[in-house]
Amino acid sequence: MTTSPERTTEQRIQEAISRALGIKTPDSSTPLRMGSIPGWDSMGHMSVVMEIEREFNVRFPPYRLPELVDVPSIAKTLQTSV
Amino acid sequence: MSSFADLRAPVPDELADELLKRLPYVSEGISNPRLLAGGTRVTFELRKGFESHAELVAGRISEVAVKLCSNHRPGIFKTLAKRDTLPSSFREDPHPLLARQGEIVAFGRGRYGLGPKLVALTEYFDLRARQMAREFQADAHSFPSLIGADVLDRCRYLRNFPASLNLVSHLREDHALLQEFARTVRLDGEQLVYDRGASSGVECLLSPSVCFHWYMWLRDSKLSQPRAITALGKCFRYESTNLAGLERLWDFNMREIIFVGPADYVLRNRTTLVELSAHLLDELGMAYEITTATDPFFVDSYAAQSAYQQGFELKYELLAPLPYSGIKLAVGSINYHQDFFGRSFAIETGDGPAHTGCIGFGYERLALAFVAQHGVDEKHWPDTVVSQL
Numbered sequence: 001m002t003t004s005p006e007r008t009t010e011q012r013i014q015e016a017i018s019r020a021l022g023i024k025t026p027d028s029s030t031p032l033r034m035g036s037i038p039g040w041d042s043m044g045h046m047s048v049v050m051e052i053e054r055e056f057n058v059r060f061p062p063y064r065l066p067e068l069v070d071v072p073s074i075a076k077t078l079q080t081s082v
Numbered sequence: 083m084s085s086f087a088d089l090r091a092p093v094p095d096e097l098a099d100e101l102l103k104r105l106p107y108v109s110e111g112i113s114n115p116r117l118l119a120g121g122t123r124v125t126f127e128l129r130k131g132f133e134s135h136a137e138l139v140a141g142r143i144s145e146v147a148v149k150l151c152s153n154h155r156p157g158i159f160k161t162l163a164k165r166d167t168l169p170s171s172f173r174e175d176p177h178p179l180l181a182r183q184g185e186i187v188a189f190g191r192g193r194y195g196l197g198p199k200l201v202a203l204t205e206y207f208d209l210r211a212r213q214m215a216r217e218f219q220a221d222a223h224s225f226p227s228l229i230g231a232d233v234l235d236r237c238r239y240l241r242n243f244p245a246s247l248n249l250v251s252h253l254r255e256d257h258a259l260l261q262e263f264a265r266t267v268r269l270d271g272e273q274l275v276y277d278r279g280a281s282s283g284v285e286c287l288l289s290p291s292v293c294f295h296w297y298m299w300l301r302d303s304k305l306s307q308p309r310a311i312t313a314l315g316k317c318f319r320y321e322s323t324n325l326a327g328l329e330r331l332w333d334f335n336m337r338e339i340i341f342v343g344p345a346d347y348v349l350r351n352r353t354t355l356v357e358l359s360a361h362l363l364d365e366l367g368m369a370y371e372i373t374t375a376t377d378p379f380f381v382d383s384y385a386a387q388s389a390y391q392q393g394f395e396l397k398y399e400l401l402a403p404l405p406y407s408g409i410k411l412a413v414g415s416i417n418y419h420q421d422f423f424g425r426s427f428a429i430e431t432g433d434g435p436a437h438t439g440c441i442g443f444g445y446e447r448l449a450l451a452f453v454a455q456h457g458v459d460e461k462h463w464p465d466t467v468v469s470q471l
Contacts, residue, residue, distance in 0.1 A: 035421075042422050043238075046386035050153070062157040065393030
C-alpha cells in the first residue's frame with residue numbers, strides 16, 4: 001500500500017513513530033519495536049498509535065492496539081483496516 | 083434555578099456514566115448534573131454563592147465532554163466468567179435495614195462504621211482471600227495508611243487521578259502558629275476554620291491502594307525470583323458527590339494479592355486469579371460477572387489510557403449486581419500493569435523490568451453486594467458462610 005511515489009507505507013510509519021516519540025528517524029535497518037526503543041513503552045504506545053492514525057487518517061479499535069508493535073505489524077494492520 | 087450546557091457533540095451512551103461521574107469536579111458550585119436524552123445537553127443547578135457561575139460551569143462541562151469523547155474508541159468488554167442467578171428474592175436497599183439493626187452507621191460522606199455481623203462477614207471474606215493468597219505462596223505484609231508523595235509521583239498517580247487524592251498536612255512547627263491555631267480554630271458545622279497558612283506542605287497522602295507500597299519496597303532492586311505477597315490495607319479515594327453509602331466509600335478496606343516477576347509468571351497467576359475469584363463468588367452464592375474494564379483516569383488522558391487498558395485487557399472487574407438498583411458494583415479487580423511499575427520503580431528481573439499484577443477485594447462493597455443479594459437476615463445466608471462466622 002503506497003500513497004506517495006516518494007515514500008513507502010513503511011517509511012511513513014517510521015516517520016510517524018519518530019515524530020510521536022521525538023526521536024531522529026532511523027534508517028530502515030534499525031528495528032523500531034515497542035519495548036526496544038526509548039519512549040515506546042506502555043505510556044508512549046498511544047502516542048505512536050495516534051500519530052499513525054493521523055498520518056493514515058484511520059482509527060484503530062482497542063482490540064487492534066496490541067498488534068501495532070513494529071513497522072511490519074502496523075503496515076499489516078493498516079492493510080486490513082483501510 | 084436550573085442551568086444548562088450544550089455539548090458540541092452527542093455523548094455516546096457508553097460514556098454517559100463516565101461524564102456524569104466527572105461533573106462534580108468541574109466546580110464546587112455544581113449540583114445535580116443530568117445528561118438529557120440525546121446526549122447533547124447537561125442540566126445542572128448552582129449552590130448558594132455560585133449563582134453567577136453558570137456560564138463558567140457550562141463551559142467547563144463542555145470542555146470535559148469534548149476531552150472525554152474526542153479520541154474515544156468504542157470497544158467490546160469481554161466477560162470471562164459469570165453467574166446470572168440471584169440467590170434470593172430479596173430486592174430491598176439494605177442500607178436502612180442495616181442501620182436499624184445497628185450494623186452500619188454513617189459518620190459522614192463516604193465514612194461508615196460496621197457492626198458485628200458485617201465485621202464477621204468481612205472477616206470471613208478475608209479468611210477466604212488469605213486462603214487464596216496461600217495458593218500463590220504469598221507472604222503476609224503490612225503497610226501504612228500514609229503513602230509518600232514521592233511514591234505517587236513516581237507511578238504517575240498524581241497526574242492520572244488528581245481528583246481522588248487525599249493530601250495530608252499537619253500544622254507547621256511554629257510555636258506562635260500553634261498558639262494562634264489553638265486559640266482560633268473552630269468548626270463551621272462541616273469543616274475546620276483556621277488560617278490555612280499554618281498548614282505544612284504535603285509530604286504524604288492517604289494511600290489510594292495497597293500495592294504501591296510493595297513496589298516502593300522493591301525499588302531499585304533486581305529480583306532473583308518472582309515474588310507474591312498479600313496485605314490488607316485502608317485505602318482512600320475522594321469521590322465528591324459520587325460518594326454513596328457502602329457502594330462508594332471515601333475510606334475503605336482492601337485486601338490485595340500482588341505479583342512481581344516476569345510477564346509469564348504474572349499472566350499465569352492472573353488466569354488462576356480469575357478461576358479462584360469465580361470459585362469464591364460461587365461459594366458465596368452470589369450472582370456476578372468477571373469482565374474486562376477500565377480505570378476512571380483523569381479526563382485529560384482518559385481516552386488514550388482507557389483505550390490502551392482495554393486493548394491490552396489489563397483490567398478485569400469482579401462485578402456483583404445490586405438487585406435494589408440494578409447497578410453492577412465492582413467488588414474487586416484483577417490488574418496487570420505490564421512493566422509499568424517495574425520501570426517506574428526500577429525493579430528488574432533477569433529478563434528486564436519486572437511485570438506486576440494484583441487482585442484487590444473491596445470488603446465493604448463485597449459485604450454490601452452479599453447482603454443486597456442474600457438479604458440482611460443471616461438465616462438466609464449460605465451454610466458455608468454462616469458456619470464460619
